[in-house]
Amino acid sequence: MSKKILVWFRNDLRLHDNEMLVEAIAKSDSILPVYILDRRSFGETKYGTLKTGNIRAQFILESVLGLRNALKQIGGNLLIAEGNPEDIIPQLVQEYEITEVYHHREVAREETHISTLVENALWKLRINLKHFIGHTLYNKEDLPFPIKDIPDAFNQFKKKIERDSIIKPCFAAPDRINVAEVIDWGTLSSLEDLNLLPQQKDQRADFEFTGGEAEGLVHLQKVILAMQQAATTKNLILVSKLSAWLAMGSLSPRKVYWEIKKMESVPNTKAMFNHILLGLLWRDYFRFMFKKYGNTFFSPDGFGSQGLVDVANEQENFNKWRNAQTGFAVVDAVMTELNQTGFISNIARQTAALYLINNLEVSWVLGAAYFEEKLIDYNPASNWGNWANVAGVGNDQKSKSVFDLDKNIKNLDPKGNYSITWAS
Numbered sequence: 001m002s003k004k005i006l007v008w009f010r011n012d013l014r015l016h017d018n019e020m021l022v023e024a025i026a027k028s029d030s031i032l033p034v035y036i037l038d039r040r041s042f043g044e045t046k047y048g049t050l051k052t053g054n055i056r057a058q059f060i061l062e063s064v065l066g067l068r069n070a071l072k073q074i075g076g077n078l079l080i081a082e083g084n085p086e087d088i089i090p091q092l093v094q095e096y097e098i099t100e101v102y103h104h105r106e107v108a109r110e111e112t113h114i115s116t117l118v119e120n121a122l123w124k125l126r127i128n129l130k131h132f133i134g135h136t137l138y139n140k141e142d143l144p145f146p147i148k149d150i151p152d153a154f155n156q157f158k159k160k161i162e163r164d165s166i167i168k169p170c171f172a173a174p175d176r177i178n179v180a181e182v183i184d185w186g187t188l189s190s191l192e193d194l195n196l197l198p199q200q201k202d203q204r205a206d207f208e209f210t211g212g213e214a215e216g217l218v219h220l221q222k223v224i225l226a227m228q229q230a231a232t233t234k235n236l237i238l239v240s241k242l243s244a245w246l247a248m249g250s251l252s253p254r255k256v257y258w259e260i261k262k263m264e265s266v267p268n269t270k271a272m273f274n275h276i277l278l279g280l281l282w283r284d285y286f287r288f289m290f291k292k293y294g295n296t297f298f299s300p301d302g303f304g305s306q307g308l309v310d311v312a313n314e315q316e317n318f319n320k321w322r323n324a325q326t327g328f329a330v331v332d333a334v335m336t337e338l339n340q341t342g343f344i345s346n347i348a349r350q351t352a353a354l355y356l357i358n359n360l361e362v363s364w365v366l367g368a369a370y371f372e373e374k375l376i377d378y379n380p381a382s383n384w385g386n387w388a389n390v391a392g393v394g395n396d397q398k399s400k401s402v403f404d405l406d407k408n409i410k411n412l413d414p415k416g417n418y419s420i421t422w423a424s
């Protein structure tokens with residue numbers, strides 16, 4: 001019997017640096033690349049927010065179609081289905097006589113729960129679900145400590161990992177692929193099918209995110225060009241806007257790292273290199289912390305207690321905040337930018353979060369749930385991990401004292417014109 005591997009794509013929508021795909025091609029006669037649009041990811045949360053708002057939904061759809069195009073260019077295609085992976089994957093296994101299923105391991109509870117359901121369903125068919133690791137800069141296996149011993153303090157984590165671990169080279173993108181014979185490769189739902197409306201462009205938005213690996217790679221080259229230019233202009237770019245493609249897995253963090261590292265010999269680029277690398281380390285850190293502590297990050301008390309919550313006015317204050325009607329100009333400008341574009345800088349995110357938690361005394365989980373709906377670059381570990389940290393209920397209790405709303409506002413809006421420029 002020929003060996004056929006089903007490659008289940010989730011938040012890893014790329015050909016480059018994709019060990020799962022490389023191994024599937026090497027170990028099979030043909031593969032069946034599959035993406036499943038799971039409606040549960042578009043439902044409502046218990047906080048009355050959407051799990052995925054229109055801006056990220058649009059980006060996801062573009063990213064999936066981007067992957068299909070990329071696979072077609074190397075002689076393949078992507079089977080697109082809609083429903084529950086735990087129902088669809090076993091059906092496909094039987095229909096196409098699949099011998100093994102590959103996927104990338106996730107860390108947050110809903111995603112890992114779905115993996116478990118798929119694994120259990122496949123188990124009944126005596127088919128193995130093989131897990132790969134491909135979302136982080138550093139591989140779990142290469143860490144100088146087991147997950148349970150990863151330092152809780154970010155600075156210690158950074159110091160140890162940089163001293164004792166390695167960043168692996170990228171896997172090359174395949175240039176040829178042999179896929180199973182499929183009569184109907186399926187079509188992808190539209191935004192309207194998901195009951196979502198397209199976002200109208202705001203004039204103040206000077207950047208457009210388009211999903212897909214090709215677009216992510218082009219954007220990465222623009223970041224590198226900006227680094228080159230900054231070497232002479234001394235104009236540091238501290239907002240790379242790489243996060244949306246990283247979140248969809250259309251760019252791998254290793255690809256970003258090795259590309260920006262090529263700039264090492266260019267004078268004056270060190271500060272930007274260090275800035276992006278620091279961000280990638282924070283990203284890894286939260287992912288590993290999720291692996292270590294799991295669901296604790298989703299609980300209002302986290303690893304401590306937020307302190308004051310104005311229970312009586314919580315919903316009203318939350319609504320003012322999310323509708324950009326707090327009356328506090330910078331916060332309202334930041335929330336308008338988030339609502340219109342799906343993206344705000346790190347300092348703007350901290351500002352909005354600090355104001356919600358400390359000034360409006362709203363539970364941080366409502367803010368995190370709202371960012372989950374709105375952010376184009378949402379990923380569970382980065383979002384809930386950062387929110388827990390800002391609320392002072394993260395696992396690194398030392399980080400609590402780092403945040404200062406007044407200082408943030410001075411940095412974010414030194415000229416008092418943020419609501420007009422959105423430039424941070």
Ligand SMILES: Cc1cc2nc3c(=O)[nH]c(=O)nc-3n(C[C@H](O)[C@H](O)[C@H](O)COP(=O)(O)OP(=O)(O)OC[C@H]3O[C@@H](n4cnc5c(N)ncnc54)[C@H](O)[C@@H]3O)c2cc1C
Pocket residue numbers: 238239240241242243244246247275276278279280281282283284286344345346347349350353371375377378379380382383384386387390
């Ligand atoms: C309340 C709050 C919620 C957040 N939610 C998310 C989220 O859902 N998804 C997300 O990707 N980031 C999140 N962040 C982290 C950070 O704000 C964004 O990653 C960053 O602003 C993206 O912009 P950039 O690509 O220009 O980042 P750069 O500053 O250019 O950094 C390069 C990359 O490093 C990573 N990164 C940078 N800072 C952080 C950080 N503090 N934590 C984790 N990763 C980081 C991102 O992948 C980013 O693309 C959140 C931060 C806060 C304070």
